[in-house]
Amino acid sequence: MPAKSVREMTRIERLRHSLGARTFHAVLLLSILIGVLAVAFGITLYAYTAKTEYTQAAEHLADTAGSVMQYEEQAVYEYARKIVQRYTDAGAELQADPASAAYRLQFQEFMDDETWLEVNALLKRLTDSNEADAVYVAALDEEAMRFVYIFDSQEPESRELPGDWDPLASAELIRYKESAGEPVSYLGRTAEYGVQSTGALYLFDVNGMKVFAFADINLDHVMQSCLRFLWQFGLLLAVLVLAGSRLLAHQLQKQVVDPINRLSDAALQYVDDKRKGRQEAEHFAKLGIATGDEIENLSLIMADMEADLTTYIENLTRVTGERERIGTELNIARKIQEGSLPSTFPPFPDRTEFDLYASMHAAKEVGGDFYDFFLIDDDHLALVMADVSGKGVPAALFMMASKMLINNYAAIEKDSPAKILTAVNERICAGNTAGMFVTVWLGILEISTGVLKAANAGHEYPILRRAGGAFEVWKDKHGFVVGGMEGIRYKEYEICLGKGDQLFLYTDGVPEANDKDENMFGIERTLEALNSVELPYCKNEADAVSEAIRAFAGKAEQFDDITMLCLNYYGKETPMTETKTLTIDAKVDKLHDVLGFIDAVLEEQDCPPKAQMQIDLSVEELFVNIASYAYPDSEGQAEIRIRTFGEPKQAEIVLLDSGIPYDPTKNEDPDITMAAEDRDIGGLGVFMVKKYMDSIQYAYENGQNVLTITKTIE
Amino acid sequence: MTITKTIESDALTLALSGRLDTTTSPELEDEINASLAGIHKLTLDFTELSYISSAGLRVLLAAQKKMNVQGEMRVVGVNDTIMEIFEVTGFSEILTIE
Numbered sequence: 001m002p003a004k005s006v007r008e009m010t011r012i013e014r015l016r017h018s019l020g021a022r023t024f025h026a027v028l029l030l031s032i033l034i035g036v037l038a039v040a041f042g043i044t045l046y047a048y049t050a051k052t053e054y055t056q057a058a059e060h061l062a063d064t065a066g067s068v069m070q071y072e073e074q075a076v077y078e079y080a081r082k083i084v085q086r087y088t089d090a091g092a093e094l095q096a097d098p099a100s101a102a103y104r105l106q107f108q109e110f111m112d113d114e115t116w117l118e119v120n121a122l123l124k125r126l127t128d129s130n131e132a133d134a135v136y137v138a139a140l141d142e143e144a145m146r147f148v149y150i151f152d153s154q155e156p157e158s159r160e161l162p163g164d165w166d167p168l169a170s171a172e173l174i175r176y177k178e179s180a181g182e183p184v185s186y187l188g189r190t191a192e193y194g195v196q197s198t199g200a201l202y203l204f205d206v207n208g209m210k211v212f213a214f215a216d217i218n219l220d221h222v223m224q225s226c227l228r229f230l231w232q233f234g235l236l237l238a239v240l241v242l243a244g245s246r247l248l249a250h251q252l253q254k255q256v257v258d259p260i261n262r263l264s265d266a267a268l269q270y271v272d273d274k275r276k277g278r279q280e281a282e283h284f285a286k287l288g289i290a291t292g293d294e295i296e297n298l299s300l301i302m303a304d305m306e307a308d309l310t311t312y313i314e315n316l317t318r319v320t321g322e323r324e325r326i327g328t329e330l331n332i333a334r335k336i337q338e339g340s341l342p343s344t345f346p347p348f349p350d351r352t353e354f355d356l357y358a359s360m361h362a363a364k365e366v367g368g369d370f371y372d373f374f375l376i377d378d379d380h381l382a383l384v385m386a387d388v389s390g391k392g393v394p395a396a397l398f399m400m401a402s403k404m405l406i407n408n409y410a411a412i413e414k415d416s417p418a419k420i421l422t423a424v425n426e427r428i429c430a431g432n433t434a435g436m437f438v439t440v441w442l443g444i445l446e447i448s449t450g451v452l453k454a455a456n457a458g459h460e461y462p463i464l465r466r467a468g469g470a471f472e473v474w475k476d477k478h479g480f481v482v483g484g485m486e487g488i489r490y491k492e493y494e495i496c497l498g499k500g501d502q503l504f505l506y507t508d509g510v511p512e513a514n515d516k517d518e519n520m521f522g523i524e525r526t527l528e529a530l531n532s533v534e535l536p537y538c539k540n541e542a543d544a545v546s547e548a549i550r551a552f553a554g555k556a557e558q559f560d561d562i563t564m565l566c567l568n569y570y571g572k573e574t575p576m577t578e579t580k581t582l583t584i585d586a587k588v589d590k591l592h593d594v595l596g597f598i599d600a601v602l603e604e605q606d607c608p609p610k611a612q613m614q615i616d617l618s619v620e621e622l623f624v625n626i627a628s629y630a631y632p633d634s635e636g637q638a639e640i641r642i643r644t645f646g647e648p649k650q651a652e653i654v655l656l657d658s659g660i661p662y663d664p665t666k667n668e669d670p671d672i673t674m675a676a677e678d679r680d681i682g683g684l685g686v687f688m689v690k691k692y693m694d695s696i697q698y699a700y701e702n703g704q705n706v707l708t709i710t711k712t713i714e
Numbered sequence: 715m716t717i718t719k720t721i722e723s724d725a726l727t728l729a730l731s732g733r734l735d736t737t738t739s740p741e742l743e744d745e746i747n748a749s750l751a752g753i754h755k756l757t758l759d760f761t762e763l764s765y766i767s768s769a770g771l772r773v774l775l776a777a778q779k780k781m782n783v784q785g786e787m788r789v790v791g792v793n794d795t796i797m798e799i800f801e802v803t804g805f806s807e808i809l810t811i812e
Binding site for chain 2: 588589591592609610613614616617620621624672673674675684685687688691692
């Protein structure tokens, strides 16, 4: 794969990348390879044949020369003997320079010898008739490694004279000595004669020197014609190869590359048009590729695909738009539903006789569960926990209607949950064409006395904890579900709540929460989670159950809405104080005002000095953080709320600011084991807060940092 | 917070009373920076000190780093609550507390 896509390439890069260019290169390379091999083979064959032929010719000629010599054998022998004798007699010193006058003088008398002239003429005719270069007779001086010439066929001007000599190679000598009646040959190259084939036939010995008839055939002209052939052949090959591969590449370009390029251009155009929203519908069909092969097939398939895609995209666009619209509406519905449930805690900051906390996690965008609580009058608190049959939009619609009806009838029948449910049931049944129903637990607490009147319309059992005891299921009497049947008379019962008692209400989403193996969370685990809470306080219990369900469910999808409500009842002798609020400039020099505000509340509640000091310390660290960092470019305010609640009594301090979002609980703890030189003071403040407070929680709500700390103060 | 300062040749004693917090710790820092020249022995008397926050700890750390170079520093009269702060923050390992 190339590193770049075709779209990103320059023109030159595309050309290099093209199939045509590649084919051209490949064919060229292959042809050159084959050409070189063919030439090499041709030359080898030619050289071998030439060598064999000329070797044989030289041998034949030498043989013929030998036969001619036999005709005049006595005279030839005699003449040879004289030459060799004179050569030997001349001695090494004179031999050394065969061209010197003194040496030539030794042989002067043999230059007019008739035998010499006749034999030379004979050999000359032999040479001419065989197109050889030279035929000659020479004795071999094996000591000095020389040819010593005796007869020579050549023209007088280039003729080797008797007694002249040429150096003899040892390889030559060894070869020649193999001749005994049969001619031998030697192929050699010398500077003087070039490449030549020499045939030799042994004639006789003279004075210990062997005399041979030799025939030379020069091969230089053979080599030259070979070279000429070579470059002519090479040139022809080059022209053929170039033309052939060009033609092939051209064909490939026309038949394959161009159609593919047109297809890819059409694809690019298609993508571009789709991006820019152009309505061109026939990018591939209009190409009209008719190569009659796989490429035409491909273009037809692309055209079909484009048509299918166009239809598909139209459908998808429509469906997606529809889905988005529904999604948006569901989102708004969810917000309306969430907004209909009271979600500010503590819900009644000025009521110190009780505290409560509730939460709902819907399984779908909108759910069928709901909780509700409201003060009917100054002394009556209504608590509702309900679960509508089914899920999703229908359940949510039904839930809203049920909630409104309960709320409305509670205002009329403020004293009796049974009467309220009976009335609500009648109303719901009257218009219930969809056959839906809702399970409801409704309780009305007389705040001053702690008497809780309750009616259960097919809902889960409530869970109750008496002060100092454990959470236990309260098995109350069940009536039929609301909306199930007309004319139901619901019954109610009373529970008397004392100081420190707690009531936990929930929907079946709690005990029926699944883990990935479809095991149910169950009521036992619910009780376990509730009883694991160390500091009894409505939010702690609700958080503990939520956390236990989350840990239990793991990655399993939430199947049902999970809704719960927890009430702490204290009555008149309450540890709760009203929430006190201080709004103050977020400036370090306001620190003593803040601490003064906190200390006043704590001293009134008889807070132990050590706990008070630790709360002061924590509030100081957090307030100074806000004062120093929350409003880097402007001045802002901080709000501090304090209240006490619970048994044992706890103080809860909430610090709010509208500055940049910052969660100090995410700070990494400092390393407190380092030596003084390495210590950095950063993060120590928050670290101390974490150490000294029972809990520290951060949330970012409505554009505010909300930091809540609690500490037991008895 | 009030600071009572006693110098005997190269020994400086600073007795603190009240609260050493974000607003008062700069006073101590200024006092230490101004008085530390030529001092080889620094004593911080916490007998009357009721409260210390991280701002105060920061000043103590800076003072300890300085005195590590030019002599010694000790903290005396530390009450239980402040001792606990020193322990929680690891300052008990750094300071010489008597």
